[in-house]
Amino acid sequence: MRIIKKEILAQTQDVTIKRFEILSPLIARKVRPGQFVVLMVCEEGERIPLTIVDKNSDIGTITLIFQEVGLTTKLLGKMEVGDSLYALAGPLGHATEIKNFGNLILVGGGVGIAEIYPVAKALKEAGNHTTTILGARNNDLLILEQELKVFCDELYITTDDGSCGRKGFVTDILQEVLSYSLSAIRYSLIYAVGPIPMMRRVCEVASDFKVKTIVSLNPLMVDATGMCGCCRVTVAGKTKFACVDGPEFDGTQVNWDELTKRNSVYLDKEKHICNLKISSV
Amino acid sequence: MKKEAVKVRELNPSERIKNFDEVVLGYTEEEALIEANRCLQCPNPICQFGCPVGINIKEFISWITKKDYRAAYFILREKNDFPSICGRVCPAEYQCRRACVLTKKTASFASEQAINIHFLERFVGDYGVKNNLEAPAGKDQKFVKFGFKVAVVGSGPAGLACAGELARQGVKVDIFESLHKPGGVLRYGIPPFRMPRDVLDYEINELKKLGVQLIPNFIVGKVKALDELFSEGYSAIFLGLGAGVPSFLEIKGENLGNVYSANEFLTRVNLMLADKFPQFHTPINIGKQVLVVGGGNTALDAARAALRLQIINGFSPNTTILYRRTEVEMPARRLEIEHAKEEGIKIEFLVQPVEFIGDEEGKVQKLRCLRCRLGEPDESGRRRPVAVEGSDFGIDCDIAIIAVGLQANQVLTNVTSELKTDKYKDVIVNPQTMETSIKGVFAGGDIVGGEGTVIEAMGMAKKAAFSIINYLKDERT
Numbered sequence: 148m149r150i151i152k153k154e155i156l157a158q159t160q161d162v163t164i165k166r167f168e169i170l171s172p173l174i175a176r177k178v179r180p181g182q183f184v185v186l187m188v189c190e191e192g193e194r195i196p197l198t199i200v201d202k203n204s205d206i207g208t209i210t211l212i213f214q215e216v217g218l219t220t221k222l223l224g225k226m227e228v229g230d231s232l233y234a235l236a237g238p239l240g241h242a243t244e245i246k247n248f249g250n251l252i253l254v255g256g257g258v259g260i261a262e263i264y265p266v267a268k269a270l271k272e273a274g275n276h277t278t279t280i281l282g283a284r285n286n287d288l289l290i291l292e293q294e295l296k297v298f299c300d301e302l303y304i305t306t307d308d309g310s311c312g313r314k315g316f317v318t319d320i321l322q323e324v325l326s327y328s329l330s331a332i333r334y335s336l337i338y339a340v341g342p343i344p345m346m347r348r349v350c351e352v353a354s355d356f357k358v359k360t361i362v363s364l365n366p367l368m369v370d371a372t373g374m375c376g377c378c379r380v381t382v383a384g385k386t387k388f389a390c391v392d393g394p395e396f397d398g399t400q401v402n403w404d405e406l407t408k409r410n411s412v413y414l415d416k417e418k419h420i421c422n423l424k425i426s427s428v
Numbered sequence: 429m430k431k432e433a434v435k436v437r438e439l440n441p442s443e444r445i446k447n448f449d450e451v452v453l454g455y456t457e458e459e460a461l462i463e464a465n466r467c468l469q470c471p472n473p474i475c476q477f478g479c480p481v482g483i484n485i486k487e488f489i490s491w492i493t494k495k496d497y498r499a500a501y502f503i504l505r506e507k508n509d510f511p512s513i514c515g516r517v518c519p520a521e522y523q524c525r526r527a528c529v530l531t532k533k534t535a536s537f538a539s540e541q542a543i544n545i546h547f548l549e550r551f552v553g554d555y556g557v558k559n560n561l562e563a564p565a566g567k568d569q570k571f572v573k574f575g576f577k578v579a580v581v582g583s584g585p586a587g588l589a590c591a592g593e594l595a596r597q598g599v600k601v602d603i604f605e606s607l608h609k610p611g612g613v614l615r616y617g618i619p620p621f622r623m624p625r626d627v628l629d630y631e632i633n634e635l636k637k638l639g640v641q642l643i644p645n646f647i648v649g650k651v652k653a654l655d656e657l658f659s660e661g662y663s664a665i666f667l668g669l670g671a672g673v674p675s676f677l678e679i680k681g682e683n684l685g686n687v688y689s690a691n692e693f694l695t696r697v698n699l700m701l702a703d704k705f706p707q708f709h710t711p712i713n714i715g716k717q718v719l720v721v722g723g724g725n726t727a728l729d730a731a732r733a734a735l736r737l738q739i740i741n742g743f744s745p746n747t748t749i750l751y752r753r754t755e756v757e758m759p760a761r762r763l764e765i766e767h768a769k770e771e772g773i774k775i776e777f778l779v780q781p782v783e784f785i786g787d788e789e790g791k792v793q794k795l796r797c798l799r800c801r802l803g804e805p806d807e808s809g810r811r812r813p814v815a816v817e818g819s820d821f822g823i824d825c826d827i828a829i830i831a832v833g834l835q836a837n838q839v840l841t842n843v844t845s846e847l848k849t850d851k852y853k854d855v856i857v858n859p860q861t862m863e864t865s866i867k868g869v870f871a872g873g874d875i876v877g878g879e880g881t882v883i884e885a886m887g888m889a890k891k892a893a894f895s896i897i898n899y900l901k902d903e904r905t
Contacts, residue, residue: 173651187608193700193709194608218709234608236645369700369710370616372606372647372839374672375692379683386676386683391839405683408790412685416711423706 148232151208157288163215164258164290165224166200172207174199174237180265181243181363181395184209185371187234188222195219196368196390198262199238212261212290218420239371240394243361247274248335252324252358253299254317254349256282256341260291262363263340270338271298278334279303280320282345286311317341318348325356334358339398343407350398362398364389366410381405433540434463436547441770446739448703450624451767452516452547460551464492467543470529475545478527481507481887485524485545492548501556504549509592509890512557512627513585514883515550517618519725519761523883537762557630576900579604579662581648581840584612586668586873588635589886593893594666595638599900602662603635604646606839609699612670613874614882616699617691617726619733622764649840654847654869663903664868664896667855668889669840671874675833677721681784682830685791686713690722690730690831697733703740714741715826719795721781722831723751723758728765730829731773748774748823750781752800752813778802780815784828794822834879854878862892863899870896 152168174184183198201210215224226232243266251270255263260281271277279299283289284307296302303320304312313320325334337360339349346362353360366378366389373391380389381402387393437453438444444451455463473486484503491500504511518524524545525531525538532539555561576599580587583605591601609615611628636642648657657665674689676682693712696702700710718738720731727749735747749768751758754777758765769775778800785794799819802811836853848856848865855864855871862870872888874880 173646177651191701191708193711234645236606236608236647238650239647369692369695370607373837374616374674375695376674376676376689377692381683386678402683405790408685409683411789412713412791413711416705416713420706420709420711424709 148235150226150228150230150232151206153226153228156212156290159285159287162284162288163224164212164288165215166210166212167223167226168203168208168210169232169235170207171209171235171237174235175202175204175207175209178202178209178238179242180245180269182238182240183371183394184211184235184237185239185368186223186232186236188219188226189233192222192233193219194234194369194371196239196365196371196394198265198363200261200264212258214258217417218424221421221425236371239390241392243269243338243395245269245273250276250332250334251278251336251338252321252334253277253279254282254321254337254339254341254345255279256317256339256345257284257288258290259339259341259345260289260295263338264291264295266338267295267298271300276300276332278324280305280317280324281312282306282317282341283311284308316348317345318352321349321352325352325358336361338362343403343410346398347401347403350401350403354399360398361395362401363394364396364401364406365394366406367413380409431462431466433466433542433544434459434547436544438767441767441772444621445736445745445771448620448697448733448736451621452763454554455544455547455551457551460492460548461495463544464489464548467493468529475524475528475543478524479507480523480881480884481890483507483524483549488552489543489545489548492552497552497555498559498561500552501561504552505556507890508549508883509589509886510585510631511549511553513553513614513623513631514886515546515548515553516623516627517882518546518549519881520544520546521762536756557627576600576663576903577602577661578896578900579648579657579665580668581665582606582612582668582670582873582875583610583632583642584668584670584873584885585614585882586670586875586885586889587612587666588631589889590666590668590870590872590893590896591640592635592638593890594896595635595640597893597897599897600639602641602643604648605642605644606647607699608644610642610644612668613672616695617729619694619698619729621732621736622729647839649843654840654844654866658868664870664899666889666892666896667840667864667869667871667875668873668885669837669855669871669875671834671854671879672837673835674830675835676830677781677832679781679783681786681792684784684786685789686715686826687784687792687828687830690720690726690829691834693730693829694726694733697737703733703737712737713827714738714743716743716746717825718747718827718829719823719825720747720749720829720831721751722749722833723753723760724831724833725760725764726834727751727829727831728760728768728773730831732764732768732771734827734829735771735773745772747772748776750776750779750795750797750823752778752780753802753810754778757810778813780813782820785822792825792828794824795828796820796822834874836875836878852878861895861898862888863895868899870899
């Protein structure tokens, strides 16, 4: 649970994304792409889930990438090399199905690009032709472009302000790629991780082209082992626990409205505690 | 003329709802002596048959009357490793006290006249804790020599009891717990106003003194499979996985914001200490009008925790329990039903939820219900609630808590195909030995046979521990 390496991956005035390597030989040995850990920074802390981005089974570390959003990620960001987390458990959730699908598209937005990374790597190694579309607010916040390049047959980038790649959204490119594919290649899968509005829009575009779309969801969790139901999401009209039934689901079947609203039930408390604790740290 | 039962001292309801302090204060020595002396010391003490683990109730009470609390303690310990815990959480009115001859034969639970066996047990259990009475070590310490090591999965009532039993026999025990703190349901489920944390921590600490190692944040089935534990040198494994998966009503609107499972609500408070937000970082929402659906102990615990949170957060107390049947059919402990009522919790009987309605932000604001009447008895023997057509009505709420039962934890069973489970995903065991379909793997507690009581779980665990000892003996030869 000791932090071995820490680096700032991206930083602007209001956004910081950090990468940590954490010693956890048991998790490093078992983790597969798509799985996550739940962690606590201190005894008073919350339990929060984070996707495992990479591992090094030789030295027994796992890599976590996170954007400092709420109190817990901000406190995590303040931890230094040599510090230990209070709690770390995993690997949780089902792993991504890795096989040769043929041609597929990976879409990552914001810090969600980090979650695309292990999946892109594994799918490429399984022999897929991968087309990757990355989206970020601007060039400064675009992460893992170089690392991902190695595992992509085609790589497209969009930024909101056009400071890198095309100005616009990932779905603009997705639309074009899929339109082109009607006459050329057939895509058998889209895998998308990012902010909820992005995943939702990707699914809408994908539905138009009838391409199966897997998304990795990020609802609130407490125990993350199926015991509280905090992370319940409605998929194809049925209630699922994202922690044990997911975190990946058929995106075209997800009730996005519900997820958005459930994820915002503690916003006022989060704001309050951040103001209270971060200013004093 | 029979003497009146000695009432137990309790915190005043109007004061205790301001905090999570233990409500029942327990007997003083003087009170315990009077109550113990009420025991008729029946020639045929049927109370013992009412106890799931067969405690020699007559004898432990008799030692109390002789003021030999030490002797009383060890009588309890013969069958029950955690008398200070069971004395607090056992539903005695359905068990030993119901069997007591002072209870009317036809009653569905104990009469007031019945001896307060649980309060006496708690008195003696706490005496043992205060005087740090050493756990009686087993006779067969030879196991140390053979270096047997047993893995216990889960640190709830079953896991703790099994670990204690084995450790006293000289077996090295490691307990693997998936959460960051040990205790299972005793930690995340039962609130401190029923089971103070120092009592739990004391018992866990006692196990550590016996050499039991507690390994938190370790999810067996995820970081290690059962066969890996065997290959790492564990000679046997005990599964005390528990029933921690909450059931829902499966009605419309149940996933609206601020609709909690009782497990989530209680976990946030009991394990994560959300009542102390923002000192502790886990938030919990509370509101003007809390509805709790269900009639078991979990429903009462959630309601009483919610009521306390309302007061702590400056709301007027307004928490209502909705139950499909009537008070007689409520599976909760009678004592806790009384406590809840004293604290101002309203209970609406014969109500069946139909649909949650939310506001534009997706937060719950109303529950639509139907009135019920009682029909014919169902498989449980309780009369089945039948919805009355056209009795539709709505109740406003800004927090709703669902407490309608728990199912087996499946994280391990789902990845262990050789481990046979029944249709409820409970682990199937040989009832004589508690051994599962995998040789050397034993199980007990709620993962066997579904939701039960703490004492039943401990009873199964004890039985499993004896089988494990026998199994290890066979291994040795």
